[in-house]
Amino acid sequence: MRIIAGDWRGRPLTAVGKGDPRAHLRPTTDRVRESLFNMLGGGRFGDPFDGARVLDLFAGTGALGLEALSRGAAHCTFVDDGRKALSLLRGNIRLLDCADRTRVITRDATRLPDTDTPCDLVFLDPPYGKHLGDKALTAARAAGWIAPGALVVWEESTPQEAPTGFAPLDQRRYGDTHATVLRAD
Template identity: 75%
Template sequence: MRIVGGDWRGRRLAALGKGDPGAHLRPTSDRVREALFSMLDGGRFGDPIDGARVLDLFAGTGALGLEALSRGADHVTFVETGRVGQRLLAENIRTLDCAEACRVMKADATRLPPAEAACSLVFLDPPYGKGVGEKALAAALRAGWIAPGALVVWEEAAPQDAPGGFAPLDARRWGDTHVTLLRAT
């Protein structure tokens, strides 16, 4: 795994191989991240990355949030409960020397504490097929983590319907990865 664009383009991230099913770690491939960020940078959704406060739910290795930092986001809050994910995330933050722009929370993404500041860009990459994505979005909205008008990038095994408080924008598929884009209303 590597950062595919921005200031840290080409920098390697901690290796996880094909993932760790026991820890529900399934890193977003470089190819999917590159396609996703090209879509976000394309202007169709405004400029969601530059200067953004980002919330990375079910962060795992942190590749999505770190990619956003590399491309101009100001701050990322990573939410990850797993020991393996926490270790890899800490290693990646050290490797990129970006701790000042990061906050790592060991919290259940479906039961978040109140936010210090709302985020304008949300990455949601829950364990596939477990039905926790909608619960995590609802928890983040209730706790004030999601700003009005925020862009949500939801990665799952199948396209997702927009839950209450969100409007659908787009859906894409790359291999077995489905990405649903939502806007907080």
Template identity: 75%
Template sequence: MRIIAGEWRGRRLAAVGKGDAGAHLRPTTDRVREALFNVLAGGRFGDPFDGAQGLDLFAGTGALGLEALSRGAAHMTFVDDGRAAGKLIRDNIRTLGCGDRTKLIAHTATRLPAADTPCDLIFLDPPYGKGLGGQALTSARASGWIAPEALVVWEEQSPQEAPAGFDLLETRRYGDTHVTLLRAQV
């Protein structure tokens, strides 16, 4: 895995390796990440990275949030309760030297603590097919993590319906990965 574009373009990220068998780490491939970020940066959604406060739920390796930081996000909070994921995220933050622009919360994404700052860019990549994405968005909204009109990027095995409080913008398919883009209502 590598950073696709921006400040850290081409920089390698920590390899998942065998990781933790119970963690079910499934990082977004470079190809899917590149296609997704090209859509996000294409102008239809403004410039979602410039100065963004971001939240990466079920962060895994942190690749989605780190890509956003590389492209101009101001800060990214990573949330994952897996030990293997936490180590990978810390290693990647150290590799890129961006500790001052990040925060790692070792907590379940479906029961979040109160937010310090609402975020306007949210990545959501839950374990496929377990219904955790909607729970995580509900928790994030209730805990103050989601700013009005925040852009949500939700990766799953199938297109997702917009939960209450969100509007569906579009869905895209990349092989067996479906990305659903949502906008938080005001």
């Protein structure tokens, strides 16, 4: 795994090894991440990275949020509660020397603390087939994490319906990954 573009282009990330199948650690591949970020940065959604505050739910290795930071996001909050994921995430933050632009919340992504600093860009990559995405999005919105007009990128094994309070913008399929792009009302 590596950073695809931006300031840290080509920089390798911590090796995942076999990951943690019990914890459903399934990092977004470089190819899927590149396609997602090309779609997001292609002008249709403006420039979603420039100065953005990012929320990376079910962050795993942090590759999505770190890619956004590399492309110009101002800050990223990573949320995960898996031991292996948190170890890899913290290792990646150290590798890229970006701790000053990040916050790691060690918590279930469906039970977020309240915030008064909402995010403009949200990555949602829950364990496939566990129906946790809706719960996490609802929790994030209720706790003040999602700014009005925020862009949400939701990865799952099937296309996802837009929950109440979100408008569908796009859906793409990359192998066994379906990416649903939403806009918060």
